[in-house]
Amino acid sequence: MAAHFGRRLRKGAVTTTVAAVAVAALSASQAPDVTADARDRQSAADATSAPDAVAEDNATGNSPYYTDLPPLKSPNPAPTIGTPVARGPAEAGIPATVLDAYKKAEAALREAKPSCNLPWQLLAAIGKVESGQARGGRVDADGTTVSPIIGPQLDGNGFALIKDTDNGVYDGNSSYDNAVGPMQFIPSTWAWAGRDGNGDGKADPNNVYDAALAAGHYLCRNGWDLSTQADLNRAILSYNNSQDYLNTVLSWLEYYRKGSHEIPDGTGSLPEDRSDGGAGATTPSPVVQTPAKTTPPAKQPEPDKPARPTKPTGPTKPTDPGTQPPKPGDSTPPGSGSPTPTPPPSGTPTPTETVARLENAGTGTLTAVAGETFAERITARAETKTGQGVGKVRVRFTVLGGTDAVFATGENVATAVTDSSGVAVAPALRAGKKTGDFTVRATVVGRTLPGVDYRAKVTAPIADAVLGDTALSATAGGEFAEQVQVRATYKGAAADGVAVTATLIKSPTDPVENDKGPYFKNADGDPVRTLTGLETDAAGRLTLPELYADDTPGEYVLRITTAGGATLDITLTVKEAEPAAPAE
Template identity: 50%
Template sequence: MAAAVAALAASQGPGAIPPPTDNLSGDSTIGAGDATTPPGSPDGASATGDSPYYVDLPPLKPPLVPGAPTTPQLPIVTGPAEAGIPATVLAAYRRAEASVRASDPACNLPWQLLAGIGKVESGQARGGRVDANGTTLAPILGPALDGNGFALIKDTDGGAFDGDRTHDRAVGPMQFIPSTWATWGQDANGDGKKDPNNVYDAALAAGMYLCAGNRNLAIKADLDRAILSYNRSTEYLSTVVSWFDYYRRGTHTVPDGTGLLPVDRSDRPFPGRPLRPESPASPSSPVTGGTPTPHKPSQKPTEPAPTQPSKPSNPGTPTNPPKPTDPPTTDPTRPPAKPVEIPPTLRVAQLKAGTATLTAATGNAFAQTASVTAKDSAGRPVAGVSVRFELPATTDTRFPAGATTVTVTSDAQGVAKAPALRAGQKTGTFTLRATVPGRSSLAAAELKATVEARKADALARVGDTALTAAPGAGYATVTVEARLGGALAAGVDVTAVVTDSAGSTGQSADGPSFGKDGAGNPIRTKVLRTDAQGRLSIDGLVAGEKAGEYVLWLTAPGNGSVRITLTVTEPATTPPASPEPTTDPSPATDPSPTGSASASPSGSASAAPSGSPSPSA
């Protein structure tokens, strides 16, 4: 067993299990710090107060490949029914494993151990009878721990969790007693509450509890010690280990509310049935003296004595003697059979999309609600159906808390309403899909939704100061106000284009610009957005090099527009500078003979130095 757990731990790291995103309260990515570890170790304590538990054992054979088809009311599943775990419950176990592996990887917690404990404690939350957030549809409570066949634990929570102000009771799908939950309770689904009736919270708390005291569940001794800390019974240990080993060999998901319920409990003398009545005397044994004690009638009445004087009302014939009236065939040793209740998830045959037109402007909430109606094969509404709404990746519209997927439950009229949608900044039409988890063969309902750009039917400049600048100089700030139906229009995308004239719609090649792009090219078209007061301020306009009048043309969705004149002045001209007079005489005009040059017959020039003797001398 220890080797098997070690192998399982090695094969299922945190990255192998993605965190769920379909929780209405808004899941966050699992990581370190997702769980809060209380100080100390639970050794010597008991998470359940040693409350009763289910003792049903798994089949001797491991899960098999499906063979013969099932009845029309039930889904076709893989393996025997015992191996199926309701979808939300299984998601909670996997999430708890991933969370604990992130915060305490040395524990090597496998989710199959949580599944084994969940099976023994509550039959997987009573077959997965939980709502879209993982909270049980009705509280799961153990018997009062009043010392009468159980431990004596007086009330510790004022009845807050178990409704009992005298004694404590085990609570929820993992059966925590209130005093243990007060220390180990967790908020695994991010809704701000630590609820023992929520399978996400309870599964994470159980995982933290099992890992306490630096246990390594890949070691057999630590595994046994962890399970016994949950309920101090060797029979409990054996039962949990049996289911743990069974789930390791294979399991599958079944729709919520359809899990197989266990029957036998540890606190019943004859598991799965009430106390047997006393066995009656044999029909052939005479009763002597007094009034006979009432007893169970025999399944076959005694044949009438041949000397009976009374004549039967139906004498029959010699070849067909009369038959006595058949006694009831119900076995009084068994409780009466309950009619099979088909869960809502399996009764629904169609999801009909609502007729509301889903439209919103960018950044706004949708005024209409996305909804579908669950109907059975006869067209009747089905209440209590889990319906998942999923947004496509092509839109940035979101549910509350930024969720892209939520799961809700249909009401008494079969209507499932999604939470309010809020549009993002992407415009266009997208399709919202609604499905029933666990019913892949059931056609999805599709709802069209449209996100439109915010509109303004009027744009006007604030102020009338002329906008003039010399080439290369900047313009003053331009302020524009947007309105829709006379009201200020916030968040409207306004397109600004510099054109050559009032009648032109194309971008100018020479006019002012909003600066330059990374390649050094002038930017003459820009999209701006009005603020919360419906205004936008245009800064950074720079005049071009060519003088003239240009137009800044502003347009908005909804036909609002305005044209603003921009003037580029001629560059200023300056006269050329006068040359400065020279004060130093030029050496070239010196008439001194000493500065003259004589030409030699060969054409070379030589200078006669002053005071040199003449050749004749």
């Protein structure tokens, strides 16, 4: 008889003209290295230098953003909830639903990625410069914007060139991509970074809860610790690769850290200045082409980010790798830090545009034990129609299916750039605790070419050794004084979550279950001599239930077997009971 024990045991530059008199008036309560501009606003323009650009997808496609800076004096102390807005700086007020979304996202990341140290104030700072806190909190009860917030189409005219990747599903544009929602994600990034933050079963970039949670995870990838300045800078620049953008976000981050307060939805102050020189509060959104086979949002996009200016001043940040640079003659705004790159001759396709197909570059069967790293790295090759490899093409690798396997970065998505032979190598893939099959899909970023699927399998944890007691004894009809304790290891380390079977057998050479001698008890108190469903704890340890002895003395064997084939035989001795003392 066997018992199953299912248990575990044990764009335009930010204003940088500085008023000297304002600088002299800076107080000690302000952020270090923060200066004041001519409009009595803070600037962190000299606080940090931009690290190298992140070789990863960009959240916004380097779309335009609001360049308004915080007031010189931060709100300290912050007004309490319910205090009239007039009693504190209007800029310190954050619409209630939007603020709630930021704080919920912070709490979720504190649990999911505690080492990231994401502050909700960073989400608020980014939300401020991207959409003016969802256009001053114009959201419904579920956190969805009352009308879509859509940026200008990224057609390469004053902006990055990103051709349509979602058939217009999110932005209503089937020709080019536009940044969408309160956190301004481009569709190609939302496709892998999107999250369901309000529990309605879908990830909607127009919902502030979904967008805030997605932004949090986006900022917390690559193992970044946002409590360190270098990683904080990298994370912000990966959102929008501009030194001016970094400085603006850092200014608002410091401002919100020194105090903020909740205000009613729809009453937030709207920004005025934009990196592309437009006025997002008054200029209508661009007219976008409606896709033939999808239904665009029912409501017209909310006027937020204009189409390109009549005279584009040129981007203030590097264009997305693999996209077309600005046209010749575009000027480089002050503070951009680098000249406008020279574009390729008219009509010359980018490397990405020359890719005709993506192929498996030789990756074989992917198998790993739960908790282990897959031995083989996934590789894909970008090729032209004639089979030539294409370099400098971004390839995205996405883990699909109900698995907790992730890349070495801690994310289920990773991007790699092809080398001169056209081959992109994904980061190492690490198996989680869940066993079973799953898929990793490789796609070309910025193209709608068919992807390449790689099958992967996670097998149950195993042990190659099991250690423990070697001999125990009891009196016939009695109970063994000690419970059996064992420890499983794999390659010398503790084997966590390994399945274990315990069987009372006839002898070391006859592994058939015994029908007499020591036994365990099931839930009904009946004797059982085989236990299944046992599992080692995080330290690889397992303690078996109590053992009992029947009335048959002798030597018996308890065999412990683990997944992976490790075994341990324990000798159990049952001694004759002491004769009862004669009655006097």
